[in-house]
Amino acid sequence: MSVLERLGGRLLAGHVTEREFARVWVDGGAHPHLDACLECRARYDAFAASLTAVAEDLRTEADAAFPPERLALQQAQVLRRLETLERPVRIIAFPRAARPVIAGHSHVRRWITAAAAAGLIAGVGIGQLLEWRRTLSIDRTPVAMTADRHTSASAPSSRAPGVRTVSVTLGDEDLLMGSDALARPRVPALGALDDLTPHVRDIPDRSR
Amino acid sequence: MTGPSPALASAREADGAAASTVKALQAEGRNAEARERYAELIARHQRRASRIAHHYLRDAAEADEAVQDAFVKAYSHLASFREELPFDVWFTRILINGCLDRIKARTRRERWVQPLSDARSPDRDLTERVATAGPSPEEALLARERRRTIAAALARLPERQRAVFVLSHVEGYTSREVSALTGLNESTVRVHLFRAIRKLRALLGPDGLGAAAEEKGKRRVGS
Numbered sequence: 259m260s261v262l263e264r265l266g267g268r269l270l271a272g273h274v275t276e277r278e279f280a281r282v283w284v285d286g287g288a289h290p291h292l293d294a295c296l297e298c299r300a301r302y303d304a305f306a307a308s309l310t311a312v313a314e315d316l317r318t319e320a321d322a323a324f325p326p327e328r329l330a331l332q333q334a335q336v337l338r339r340l341e342t343l344e345r346p347v348r349i350i351a352f353p354r355a356a357r358p359v360i361a362g363h364s365h366v367r368r369w370i371t372a373a374a375a376a377g378l379i380a381g382v383g384i385g386q387l388l389e390w391r392r393t394l395s396i397d398r399t400p401v402a403m404t405a406d407r408h409t410s411a412s413a414p415s416s417r418a419p420g421v422r423t424v425s426v427t428l429g430d431e432d433l434l435m436g437s438d439a440l441a442r443p444r445v446p447a448l449g450a451l452d453d454l455t456p457h458v459r460d461i462p463d464r465s466r
Numbered sequence: 467m468t469g470p471s472p473a474l475a476s477a478r479e480a481d482g483a484a485a486s487t488v489k490a491l492q493a494e495g496r497n498a499e500a501r502e503r504y505a506e507l508i509a510r511h512q513r514r515a516s517r518i519a520h521h522y523l524r525d526a527a528e529a530d531e532a533v534q535d536a537f538v539k540a541y542s543h544l545a546s547f548r549e550e551l552p553f554d555v556w557f558t559r560i561l562i563n564g565c566l567d568r569i570k571a572r573t574r575r576e577r578w579v580q581p582l583s584d585a586r587s588p589d590r591d592l593t594e595r596v597a598t599a600g601p602s603p604e605e606a607l608l609a610r611e612r613r614r615t616i617a618a619a620l621a622r623l624p625e626r627q628r629a630v631f632v633l634s635h636v637e638g639y640t641s642r643e644v645s646a647l648t649g650l651n652e653s654t655v656r657v658h659l660f661r662a663i664r665k666l667r668a669l670l671g672p673d674g675l676g677a678a679a680e681e682k683g684k685r686r687v688g689s
Contacts, residue, residue: 276664276667277664280660280663280664280667281660283663284656284659284660284663285656305667308667308670309635309663312616312635312666312670313635313636315609315612315613315616316521316613316616316617316620316632316636317517317636318613319613319614319616319617320516320517320520320521321513321517323516323520323526323529324513324516324517324520324526324529324530328530329512329513329516332512332516332530332533332534333505333508333509333512335534336508336534336537336538337501337505337508339534339538340501340504340538340541341501343538343541343542344497
């Protein structure tokens with residue numbers, strides 16, 4: 259017999275359905291048929307017993323997760339937390355390394371800022387002063403104009419040590435003379451080789 | 467669903483008196499005594515609270531934390547406790563709100579983090595399976611299997627139906643109390659309970675295990 263046939267048969271016979279059982283069980287009221295029909299009463303009792311068993315199993319399952327030792331520990335932890343709640347809060351300083359050195363509003367910060375500013379101003383001032391003094395001393399030194407290239411070439415030692423040369427206009431010959439001095443071998447052993455080699459200085463100047 | 471039994475009514479009276487005493491002691495600044503009296507309340511309610519939290523969260527460690535948080539919160543806010551409401555109803559509401567917050571946080575977390583394995587399996591702790599003087603191993607296995615099937619069926623219920631079923635049927639609260647606990651209308655509570663029973667019966671079968679066990683057996687054979 260199929261479920262539908264059984265259900266149809268019950269409805270025709272006036273028996274209470276499972277849906278009605280649930281309604282009766284939830285509302286807690288009485289159903290007139292249950293008092294009259296022994297079969298339905300037995301089915302309803304089985305229905306209620308199965309729900310009671312389900313509740314019992316769920317309670318057992320939950321209780322198994324919380325044995326008495328665990329509950330004792332739980333209580334102790336709650337009481338410990340309550341005790342700490344009542345104590346005044348102790349603020350633990352944050353590690354210094356994680357903070358910037360001059361963070362916060364402190365006298366140290368103010369002093370460090372002032373010292374840095376003073377150092378900067380002093381440094382710039384002294385630098386300016388030194389530069390001004392150097393400029394002043396340069397302006398006071400005598401200036402010798404080397405107008406004649408022969409004089410400058412022949413008597414360079416007659417100039418005072420502090421005398422500076424402002425501007426010298428050199429021609430091609432002067433450059434050649436300069437290069438001549440540089441071109442001479444400084445190593446004696448190379449003298450013979452140097453004599454064999456033709457030099458620029460040996461070429462007569464035909465341009466004049 | 468009828469009203470509370472005489473035993474429950476007297477227990478609630480005792481709870482109300484204890485809560486009022488703790489409140490008075492707190493007001494006088496006698497904190498050590500207040501904690502001592504509050505410990506009695508904890509002892510009376512922690513088992514039921516742990517069960518409720520476990521049904522909500524399905525994780526013993528998280529349920530433990532939720533219960534602790536609820537007790538601490540209740541103690542800190544005891545000044546707002548009104549004597550006309552039973553202490554356990556007031557406290558359970560705090561607990562349920564905490565559990566719901568945890569479920570929300572867990573859902574958010576699980577959106578980003580993929581769990582490595584099903585760590586909530588009851589088989590994970592081998593120390594739970596040591597030989598005892600209780601039922602035979604076969605009976606214990608069958609009972610455990612049955613409990614697991616029922617828990618799985620309960621877990622398949624929608625959240626509200628599950629909460630209403632657990633609170634009213636497993637923990638024995640009246641419809642009015644469940645209404646106060648969940649914030650649902652009393653008639654809505656009854657509708658949720660009715661639907662929860664119908665669905666559980668469909669999942670478990672007439673003998674309490676049928677449909678779910680059969681379904682499980684078919685899956686095993688199929689695999």
